[in-house]
Amino acid sequence: MLEIVSEKKGRGFYDENGSLNLVGLAWTLMKEGETFKLIDKCLLEDPYKNMEEALRCIHIGLLCVQQNPIDRPNMSYVILMLSGERVLPQPKPPAYFADTDLWKGDHSLSCNTCITDVEPR
Secondary structure, X not given: OHHHHHOOOOOOOOOOOOOOOHHHHHHHHHHOOOHHHHOOHHHHOOOXXXXXXXXXXXXXXXXXXXXXXXXXXXXXXXXXXXXXXXXXXXXXXXXOOOOHHXXXXXXXXXXXXXXXXXXXX
């Protein structure tokens, strides 16, 4: 939902330091009261037309990526929230929040990848 509203990919980095992914950027903007900055310009040809719906989608998107899976809404609740019939709870910090502080120090990554070729009988 964040990708749709922002027209940004979830795997890129979007702040001036290159340290915030899309979720981190959405979280930071929400905390600063500037969530509207995440909305893609093409959705806001008329500034008042889709603003409320776009902000609601960003809010719901942040609820869906909260760190604790128990805090995340299930899909039927997401549908109710999207319909605009529910008051939205405040999201807790996201699980997928990339920041440079997380990457300081020496991190040796080992990646054991197994590729399986599927062949017909």
